[in-house]
């Protein structure tokens with residue numbers, strides 16, 4: 146099909162699958178983030194999306210394996226798939242423990258994503274599905290970047306939970322360009338990824354808010370205050386998600402590449418902390 150991607154991924158970025166196990170069953174019974182319902186629910190709501198989401202990402206990239214000639218990209222795909230498979234496993238445990246602790250049904254929590262994916266797998270072309278993954282991977286990459294850039298994001302969180310989220314964010318950073326490079330290698334068009342990004346952003350926000358509302362359904366205080374303070378935590382002056390708008394909008398540029406946001410320096414100490422592979426890529 147198409148030749149080498151001439152990816153702008155820096156040569157020294159390795160995609161390292163770390164086979165970590167997190168013992169977080171007990172802490173998930175608590176308000177593990179700063180004893181704050183909103184902060185805890187925000188991260189928990191995202192976790193709910195990952196097992197199904199990451200399977201979809203793996204499958205949509207897998208569909209294009211062998212359709213281009215680029216051994217280096219093939220190697221990075223293997224690393225990406227191994228990382229996402231381990232993330233799925235750990236977030237599945239996370240979600241099962243969470244739902245048990247909160248008395249909510251995991252099927253109910255996952256249902257909306259399940260239905261959307263069923264539709265996507267049946268009616269969207271492999272290229273459309275891949276464009277969706279490219280967009281989602283950019284969202285996870287900029288959220289991961291914010292997690293490292295803005296220490297407030299995990300300040301006051303339980304140390305084991307913080308470690309899990311930082312581990313995941315690190316690996317999202319390492320593989321942030323894989324789906325994008327595959328998309329370019331197989332002739333994915335700019336207009337398509339732009340349109341899909343707009344849709345995916347709404348989709349993502351909607352799923353997070355819905356999951357948060359389910360997790361917060363028994364909250365007895367003022368909901369107005371809960372959400373007002375929570376949104377300040379996320380998007381305020383010293384908010385956990387501050388600074389994400391510009392890298393988000395950069396995605397819509399014609400010549401965008403995920404490594405235009407070169408955050409190797411930012412994550413280098415995290416890389417040192419988490420070290421190399423503890424598992425062979427699957």
Ligand SMILES: [Fe+2]
Pocket residue numbers: 199228229232313317
């Ligand atoms: Fe992941």
Ligand SMILES: [Fe+2]
Pocket residue numbers: 202229282285317320
């Ligand atoms: Fe990812």
